[in-house]
Amino acid sequence: MPAGETAHAAPEVKKWHDHNWDEVLAGKGTADRYFARSGLIRKDLLASYAPPGRHPPTVVLRSFSELQQAFEDLGCGGKASTDSETRRSVRFVLKKAHSSNANGIRFFTEEEALRIIDAECDDAGKGLDEKVGSWPSRSIGEVLAALNGKKTDASFLRWAAVAGGLAVASGMFVFCCSGPRLGNARGVGTALVAAPLLIPHAMVHQQCCSSSRNGSVAKVLETVREIQQLFEPPASKEGEVWVLQRHINPWLHCGRKFHLRVLLLCVGDLAAYVHEDVRLLLATEPFETGRWDSGRLHAHVTNMGVGRDHSEYSEDDQNLSLGVLGEEVAERFLREVIEVLGSTLSRLREAGRRHFFTRSNCWELFGVDFLMQAGSGRAILLEVNPSPSLAMYGIGPSVRQDLVGPDPLSSVPAMWRKVNLT
Incomplete structure (x- = not known):
């Protein structure tokens, strides 16, 4: 710094609630926030404004039962589910609509989603274990009712049919092995006696075998209860909004998402601008370790906050420039990003001020997360974050001002590219 000059401290960054909005909306003073921008920053609303094919298929939900339906709405259990690789791979993502930094995020394989769909649980979370526990004690009358087509639960009917076949097979085996001395009557009688004993135990065996390639009924119950608790206090406020999205198969760099x-x-x-310095944030663990394991968050979640919790996290190796993908790929991606954001903002503006209330004396900086889709390389808009962390750009209070300049309402630095709005 030349002699005689004084360093100017970066202006304090105010939170939304710190602004006097009565004055700002009256045109007195300025604000580094917009009054309303929920259509951009809320995941349940963004899905309505992002252009088709540029945002993961999304279902909005508020309860466990709505989650079950959401899995079906997003294709769980469809024709693709018959493929064993598809069933084992991570295919769905659950997020809180109003949070950021991967707070509350959960991933699900197709198999896990099918378990949740099949779980017939009441609001207290007791239904499935009570039901499974009751199967061995089902009476012969209930068995006969099921076999006669009387009303009973669907799962009981399915396993009763399976177990009935086992019982008949058992009787035929005894008949064939008993020899002429015992005769036909004993073989058939054995089948009839064995049926009420085999049916309930066969049903439990079938449930255990089909619940998971890795676990038992207890594991299924544990998973279902855990997911149910996400929708209950203290994990979630009453009526809190969530979104379930299809997992986008990611482009990998050095084997990592x-x-x-x-x-x-x-x-x-x-007016809108995109900064040319796009940061590529790598997961800490290779993607293959999480392709079949929804619980390996360090293979799926790529933000710096989560990555730093891992003992092997390295900012130098995981906070990279978009340019590492090659100049041609980087330029194409940046053009797509500008196009997607331009379309999204234009749709928001056309919808009125309820979800995006802009003013001539306001401005705001957002952090937008994109995924690059495997194969096509398409830019997929994931979410938009207010008050973004700028840690990947540097440390200190001046980082934001270095990026946006002292007064974006007057001028924008040269590193920003204009976004065309329609």
Whole structure:
């Protein structure tokens, strides 16, 4: 710094609630926030404004029962589910609609989703274990009712049919092995006696065998209860909104999943810009370790906050420039990002001010997360974050001002590319 000059501290970053919105909306003063931007930052609303094919298929939900239906709405159990590789792979993502930094995020394989769909649990979370526990004590009358087509639960009917066949087979085996001295009557009688004993135990055996390639009924119950608890206090506020999305098969770099953090600067009413320095944030663990394991969060979650919890996290190796993918790929991706964000903002503006209320004396910086789709390389918009962490760009209070300049309402630095709005 030349002699005689004084360093100017970066202006304090105010939170949304710290602004005097009565004055700002009256045109007095400025704000580094927009009054309303829920259509951009809420995951349940963003799905309505992102252009088709550029956002994961999304279902909004508020309860465990709605989660079960959401899995079906997103194709769980469809024709593709008959493929063993598809059933074992991670295919769904559950997120809180109003949170960021991967708070509460869960991944599911197709098999796990099918378990949750099949779980007939009541609000207290007791239904499935009570039901499984009751199968061995089903009476012969209930067995006969099932075989005669009287009303009973569907799963009991399925396993009763299976077990009935086992019982008849057992009787035929005894008949064939008993010899002429015992005769036909004893073989058939054995089948009839064995039936009420085999049916309930066969049903439990069938449930245990089909519940998971790795676990037992107890494991199924544990998983179902755990997911149910996500929708209950203290894990979730009453009526809290969630979204279930189809998992996008990611482009990999060095065998690892990554997402791309894009800075979006919205100014006035309305101009928009994308910063040319797009950061590529790598997962800490190879993607193959999590392809079949939904619990390996360090293979699936790529943000820096989660990555730093891992003993092998390295910022130098995991916070990279988009340019590592090659100049041609980087330029094409940046053009797609600008197009997707331009379309999203245009749709928001057309919808009115309820979900995106811009003003000429306001501006805001957003952190936008994109995924690059495997095979096609398409830019898929995941989410938009207010008050984004700028840690991947540097440390210190001046980082934001270095990026956006001292007053974005007056001028925007050269590193920002204009987003075309329709």
